[in-house]
Amino acid sequence: MKQPKLVLVEGLPGYGKSTTAQLVYEILTEMNVSAQLVLEGNLDHPADYDGVACLTKQNMMSCRESAAGIRGKY
Structure with missing residues (x-):
């Protein structure tokens, strides 16, 4: 089974x-x-658009399960 990957694109406005x-x-x-693709301002965005990470408990548990065992592989 392939592991899901997360790509974040960060930077200054514009x-x-x-x-x-x-x-x-x-x-x-x-x-x-x-x-x-989830862009900032999308109401389904998993993070709060005020810049504060905000996941539901279900989202957090899903992220933790997806990431289990990948620490130290890279």
């Missing part, structure tokens, strides 16, 4: 984060890699 994220998403989908 430096092309959304454009870069969109490009990465398009490349992945063209390669037939299942991907999800």
Whole structure:
């Protein structure tokens, strides 16, 4: 079973984060890699748009289960 990966694009306002994220998403989908694009301001975004990480307990447990065993592999 393949492990899910998370790609975060961070940077200053106006430096092309959304454009870069969109490009990465398009490349992945063209390669037939299942991907999800979540942009800041999207109401389904897993983090609060005020800059404070905010996950539901279910989201947090899902993240922890997905990441189990990957520490130290890279």
